[in-house]
Amino acid sequence: MKNLLLGIMLFASVHTLQAQQMTNKDMVTTIGRAEEEVTPDIIYINVTLKEFYQDGNTKKKVSIETLEKQLFQAATNVGVEKKDFTIQNIYSTNYATKKKKETEILLSRQYRIKVTQLNKLNDLFDGVDAAGIQNTAISELDYSKKKELEKTLKVKAVKDAMENAKILAEAAGQKVGKAILLSESPQMIYFNSPRAMASFKSSNMEAADVADDLDLDIKPIKITSEVNASFEIL
Numbered sequence: 011m012k013n014l015l016l017g018i019m020l021f022a023s024v025h026t027l028q029a030q031q032m033t034n035k036d037m038v039t040t041i042g043r044a045e046e047e048v049t050p051d052i053i054y055i056n057v058t059l060k061e062f063y064q065d066g067n068t069k070k071k072v073s074i075e076t077l078e079k080q081l082f083q084a085a086t087n088v089g090v091e092k093k094d095f096t097i098q099n100i101y102s103t104n105y106a107t108k109k110k111k112e113t114e115i116l117l118s119r120q121y122r123i124k125v126t127q128l129n130k131l132n133d134l135f136d137g138v139d140a141a142g143i144q145n146t147a148i149s150e151l152d153y154s155k156k157k158e159l160e161k162t163l164k165v166k167a168v169k170d171a172m173e174n175a176k177i178l179a180e181a182a183g184q185k186v187g188k189a190i191l192l193s194e195s196p197q198m199i200y201f202n203s204p205r206a207m208a209s210f211k212s213s214n215m216e217a218a219d220v221a222d223d224l225d226l227d228i229k230p231i232k233i234t235s236e237v238n239a240s241f242e243i244l
Contacts, residue, residue: 036243037190038178042171044163045234050151053125053228056098057081058145059138060118074117077142084137085123094124118144126154128228151231163235168192171239179243187242195236 059077064070085095101118125131135143153159172186179186 036184037240038175038186038243039238039240040171040174040178042167042169042174042237042239043234044166044170045232046159046163047230047232048153048155048159049230050228051126051128051154052152053128053131053148054150054152055123055125055131056120056145056147056149057123057143058118058120059142060103060144061116062141064141068114071114071116072139072142074119077139078119078121080138080142081121081134084134085125087137088125088130088134089127090123090125090134096122098122120145122149151228153231153233156233159233160235163233164194164237167235167237168239171237172241175239175241179241185244187244189239190242191238191240193238195238 059074059081061074061077062072064072082095086092097119099120101120103116103118123134125134135146168189171192172189175186
């Protein structure tokens with residue numbers, strides 16, 4: 011037990027000494043930054059389907075199951091994988107009939123669909139009965155090569171931090187040595203659009219307009235990498 015306590019105390023002492031040595035070193039701390047603007051090529055769409063009566067006839071209800079099959083088939087036709095087609099929420103609405111005292115219940119479901127072939131979005135909605143589409147909205151934008159781009163930006167950010175350190179050190183008549191500490195700030199994505207993502211003809215659309223002309227304007231996004239760096243001063 012004594013040996014264990016002695017070992018812990020020794021380790022703590024060494025660690026404290028190393029920290030003090032690092033603190034006592036002459037160093038310069040800077041921030042490095044790199045960014046690049048790209049156009050998203052992945053879009054996540056929320057689609058809400060709602061049961062309806064054809065021509066207002068309560069005997070001709072188009073069920074949510076029928077609408078879902080239409081949407082799923084249309085999504086499959088434009089290259090959407092099954093795992094990228096999910097149900098988000100389920101709702102119900104009371105529908106008061108004129109001839110009956112009781113009310114009917116119409117179901118609604120919200121789906122989240124990941125689309126990678128943006129030029130086929132019109133085809134996605136063409137395959138669904140327009141009267142059953144209650145609402146559509148863009149929920150998220152992404153970039154398929156984001157991981158590779160992030161790696162490149164991290165390298166550029168570190169180089170930028172070193173360059174900034176050199177400027178500061180040279181101004182003081184000194185030179186920069188090796189990096190003592192590097193830490194990464196949370197990766198940021200900036201949207202240039204005031205609406206934060208894109209414009210999309212969506213909620214409460216007239217049935218005839220839904221599949222007729224989809225007004226989609228994807229805005230570029232800016233991916234940024236930032237690092238905090240401390241360099242030894244020689």
